[in-house]
Amino acid sequence: MPSIKKIVITGGPCAGKTTAMSWIQNFFGTQGYAVLFIAETASELINSGISPKSSRTNLDFQKALLSLQTAKEDTFTTAALAQKQDKVLIVCDRGAMDNKAYMTKEEFEAVCHYLGKSEVMLRDSYDAVIHLVTAANGALEYYTLDNNQARSETPEEAIALDDKLIACWTGHPHLKVIDNQTGFDDKMKRMLTEIASIIGEPEPYAIKRKFLINYPDTALLDTLPNCSKVDIMQTYLLPEQPGMQVRIRQRGANGHYIYYKTVKMPGPGHKRVETETRLTKDEYLALFMQSDPSLRPIRKTRYCLSWHNLYYEIDIYPFWQDRAVMELALAEVDQAYEVPEFITIIREVTGDPAYSNYTLARELPAD
Numbered sequence: 001m002p003s004i005k006k007i008v009i010t011g012g013p014c015a016g017k018t019t020a021m022s023w024i025q026n027f028f029g030t031q032g033y034a035v036l037f038i039a040e041t042a043s044e045l046i047n048s049g050i051s052p053k054s055s056r057t058n059l060d061f062q063k064a065l066l067s068l069q070t071a072k073e074d075t076f077t078t079a080a081l082a083q084k085q086d087k088v089l090i091v092c093d094r095g096a097m098d099n100k101a102y103m104t105k106e107e108f109e110a111v112c113h114y115l116g117k118s119e120v121m122l123r124d125s126y127d128a129v130i131h132l133v134t135a136a137n138g139a140l141e142y143y144t145l146d147n148n149q150a151r152s153e154t155p156e157e158a159i160a161l162d163d164k165l166i167a168c169w170t171g172h173p174h175l176k177v178i179d180n181q182t183g184f185d186d187k188m189k190r191m192l193t194e195i196a197s198i199i200g201e202p203e204p205y206a207i208k209r210k211f212l213i214n215y216p217d218t219a220l221l222d223t224l225p226n227c228s229k230v231d232i233m234q235t236y237l238l239p240e241q242p243g244m245q246v247r248i249r250q251r252g253a254n255g256h257y258i259y260y261k262t263v264k265m266p267g268p269g270h271k272r273v274e275t276e277t278r279l280t281k282d283e284y285l286a287l288f289m290q291s292d293p294s295l296r297p298i299r300k301t302r303y304c305l306s307w308h309n310l311y312y313e314i315d316i317y318p319f320w321q322d323r324a325v326m327e328l329a330l331a332e333v334d335q336a337y338e339v340p341e342f343i344t345i346i347r348e349v350t351g352d353p354a355y356s357n358y359t360l361a362r363e364l365p366a367d
Contacts, residue, residue, distance in 0.1 A: 002034075004080045004088045005127045005199045006073070008095035009191075010169070011178075012134025012162030013153045014143050016187065017093060020132060023188045024091055024195070034085040036076055040093040041069040052102075059107050062099055063114050069096060070115060073125075089199070095129065096122040100168040101161065118256035120230075125258075127278070128174040128198040130191055131166055133309060134158045138180030163226070170306045171228025173251065173260075174198050176329075177309040190331060200275050207333055211326045212355060214344040216303070216314055226306040229253065232315075234298040236361055237290045245358060248279065248287050259284035296364040298357050308338050319364070325355055 009020050017040075025035050042065060045051065055061035073092065080088040097119075100108050112119060135143040136155035143155055153161060169175050176194040178187055221227050230253050237246040245264040250257045259279040279287070291297070303314040315325045323346065328337060339345060349355040 001081065002083055002086050002088045004077065004090065006077070006090040006092065006125070007128040007130065007195060007199070008092045008098075008126050008169075009130050009132065010094050010098055010165060011132030012136065012165060013158040014135045015132035015162075016135070016184065017132060019184075020130075020188060020191055021091065021093065023192060024089075027192050028089050028195075031087075032085060033087045033089045034080070034083040036080060036083075036088065036090045038072050038076055038090065038092045041065055041072065042094065042099070044068075058103065059110055062103055062107060062111050066096060066099055066111050066115055069099075070117075092126070095126055095169075097129075097168045097172075098165060101164045118254070120252045120254070120256040120258060123169065123172055124251070126172070128176065128195060129169050129172050130194060131169065131175065131177045132187070132191065133177065133179045134162045135180065137162060139184075142184070166306045167226040170226050170311075171230055171253075171304045175304075175306070175311055177306065177311065179309040193331065198276075207330045207335075208327050208350065209330060209337070209348065210350045210352075210355060211339075212346040212349045213314070213324050213326045214346060215316070215320070215322050215324055217342060218303070218316070220342055221303045221305070221314070224305070228304045230302050230304065232298075232300050232302055234300075234357055234361075235288060236292045236295040236358065237287060238292050247357075248284055250284065257281075261287065295358070295361040298361050298364075305340070307340050310337055312340070312343075314343075317360070325349070 009017050009024075011017055021037055025037075028035050045061075045065060045068070050061070050064065052058045052061045055064070073090075076090050080090055099111075103111065108119075112122065115122075136153075136158035140155060143158065166175075166177060176198075178191050178194065180187060182190070222229065230251055233250045235248050237248065240246060243265065247262050247264075249260045249262065251260065252258055259281060260276055261279055261283075262276045299318060301316045303316070305312040305314060310328055310330075313327045315327070317324070326343065326345075330337065353359050
């Protein structure tokens, strides 16, 4: 059975998605992958005469759109299982959560009920989400809609939609935002690097900066449209070899969860090598029986915050009332970042073992 990864390429209008598909094919095709592309469903429907304006209600259109989109993804997953290659990469030109940007909260909840899926199930069904920032934000001279008749946004509308799309995907464990600070070719190369890092080709390195912060204003975080709250339970398994950490994780909200297994190996500097696989609930429960009895399960609430094209993760633990931990992933060790004004940093604790989840699991008292 081949190893299958499913990712989303999304972004605002004129962000470079069409060109990105070609870059992905050319790069990962040489890495031994069968690369399968799922065309953008909204454009397919609109160009075929089915649109929100032609439908009786926007809700009717969105039900048709999400039904077709999820059916296409299911079909491609079935086809991926039949591929001859050992590795298959399914690339979705936009994903399920993009459609949330065009619905009211009530409409989105109605569509989820119609599909029989929760928001967590829709959002976290992908291994990675790559958001390409619209050219209207940072590369205005290249902003054009000539290549997509289904689009009509002004630059200002494109930027607003871009921010809204990022907010819709915020909460996904592997959301990466690729901005326009470099030339277009470098933008594409950064995209390939992020995808390779997540799916493990060729060197799955990630740079993380970790900070001890004052306990944040959770009431404020709950009101931010670009912030999403998830509940996490993390359990460490008995190690398979020295220097290796193996953990399983239950991640979700409102009783709906996705399950993961992560294997971590040390790398150079602040870098670390991680491989992550999705688990079924039964697989998760079976592995839970192999948990390390010397380490306590870690429960925490994570606030995922998209801020100035970076992705911050703020972890709040039930045993701390005055502090929390904030992490952000960077492409380079010296990459610039801006801390939100409502976050107060106590000090950086990158590399400090005292603030690793592994150490916390070892030092927590027994129930």
